Amino acid sequence: MQAHHFDKRGGSLIINEEKLSRALEHARPHIGEGRVASYIPELSKADANDLGICVHTIDGQRCRFGDWERRFTIQSISKVINLAVALEHSGADAVFKRIRMEPSGAAFNSMQRISDNEDVPFNPMVNAGAITVCDLLLPLGIEKMIEISQKLCMDEDITLNEEVFESEWANSARNHSLAYLLQSKGVVRGNVEEVLRLYTQMCSLNVTAESLASLALLLANGGVHPETGRRILEEDVVKTVVTVMLTCGMYDGSGEFAVRVGLPSKSGVGGGILSVVPGEMGIGVYGPSLDEKGNSIAGQKALEFLSHHERLHILDRCADGRKTF
Ligand code: GLN
Numbered sequence: 671m672q673a674h675h676f677d678k679r680g681g682s683l684i685i686n687e688e689k690l691s692r693a694l695e696h697a698r699p700h701i702g703e704g705r706v707a708s709y710i711p712e713l714s715k716a717d718a719n720d721l722g723i724c725v726h727t728i729d730g731q732r733c734r735f736g737d738w739e740r741r742f743t744i745q746s747i748s749k750v751i752n753l754a755v756a757l758e759h760s761g762a763d764a765v766f767k768r769i770r771m772e773p774s775g776a777a778f779n780s781m782q783r784i785s786d787n788e789d790v791p792f793n794p795m796v797n798a799g800a801i802t803v804c805d806l807l808l809p810l811g812i813e814k815m816i817e818i819s820q821k822l823c824m825d826e827d828i829t830l831n832e833e834v835f836e837s838e839w840a841n842s843a844r845n846h847s848l849a850y851l852l853q854s855k856g857v858v859r860g861n862v863e864e865v866l867r868l869y870t871q872m873c874s875l876n877v878t879a880e881s882l883a884s885l886a887l888l889l890a891n892g893g894v895h896p897e898t899g900r901r902i903l904e905e906d907v908v909k910t911v912v913t914v915m916l917t918c919g920m921y922d923g924s925g926e927f928a929v930r931v932g933l934p935s936k937s938g939v940g941g942g943i944l945s946v947v948p949g950e951m952g953i954g955v956y957g958p959s960l961d962e963k964g965n966s967i968a969g970q971k972a973l974e975f976l977s978h979h980e981r982l983h984i985l986d987r988c989a990d991g992r993k994t995f
Contacts, residue, residue: 683950683980685725690735692979694721697957697971704959704967707939712837716742716941716958721968724883727951728896738879742956743834744819745938746778746964747882748872749800750889750911750919751819756794756806757907764806768857769799771914778921778964779844781851789855795918795936797869801849801858804869808860812871819872822888822902823881824895835874842870873938879954882944886952889934912946916984920970923963931973932983937965945973947982 701719708714722737756765774780774792784791784798791798807815812830820828849866852858858865888895889912893903903911915934920927927935933953935945941958943966953976955969977983 683727683947683982685727685731685733685951685980687733687735689976689980690723690725690733693972693975694723694736694968696975697721697968700971701957701959701968704961706941706958707960707964710834710838710841710939712834713743713940713958718959720941720956720958721972722879722956723972724879724954725951726880726883726887728887728891728949730897731951734880737956738954740956741831741876741878742942742958743831743873743938743940744875744877744882744942745873745940746795746797746800747877747936747938747940747942747944748819748875749795749803750885750915750936750944751815751822752800752803752807752869752872753794753914754822754903754907754911755810755815755818756803757910758904759810760806762906762910765794765803768805769794769802771917773918773924775922779848781844781848784848784851784855790857791852793914793918795914796921797845798848798852801845801865801869802852804872805858805860805865808865808868812868815868815872816875819875822885823877824884825877825881828875828877828881830871831874831876835871838870838873839867842866845869877942879942879956882942882954882956883952884954886944886946886954888952889946890948890950890952912948915946920965921963923961923965923970927965927970931970931977932985933973933977934984935973937969939964941966941969943969943973948984950982 720737724734893908919936933945945953957966957968
């Protein structure tokens, strides 16, 4: 398949509704290959056929298509916010003393590797790592974390979805096991129930594809919001978060996703994916039908289509290399 040449406007990409609609139409037939999450009963109420996308570019373009206004829970994409805030407040040394930066190659809620011989979680994008990050965030509390999430996502309407929270809390034996195992290893040090409550509450925040695109744009622009010029996150924090997203953000699908799409991204079982196009744009996708790894099946296909046709893969420059000296 031949990639199209991409248009540029003032040095950055032009994105329009037609391009987004083509990406969604390409992705839509794949919806039936996946399933809506049901291990959190409340999530099974989602409409598997919903599909939406939103793109915010650094030069101010805003483009949306499909079910981009639908509210859904952020789930594991909150791990991006948790990590960024922990790095800002506690510093990288404190975070990475307790959590490694390696892809786990295992499911998001896997206990295997920690219970065997590893003493610390593999990375902050899997549940064990994110629960440990929440241990560091405990002094901030959920109210402050919601306020920060609203600011990072430029979305004052982000609230805690109590139904989803209660539904997950009542069905969180696996995360409880993980958290207590981490406590037994001295990795989680605060009150385990409070740590896990904060982790689960952060997973239960209501967002839209647009909230994710805003956060992705902030990351794409090194932590400075392009509209206001205000620095919201430190440059080093952004670089670390985005790198961990690239290697670990799609769980045990991270390697294949990096080849096919080539964008630092984070998925959640609510159906969202947040993707960063460094120096260019932020993308938010919503499609609650998931593959067996818990990643939005049509969301991934839409991103693959866009990445290919707009030449967004971060390593496209290698493919462009036709120079001689
Ligand atoms: N709240 C979910 C859990 O902990 C998040 C998982 C996900 O989005 N992959 O199981």
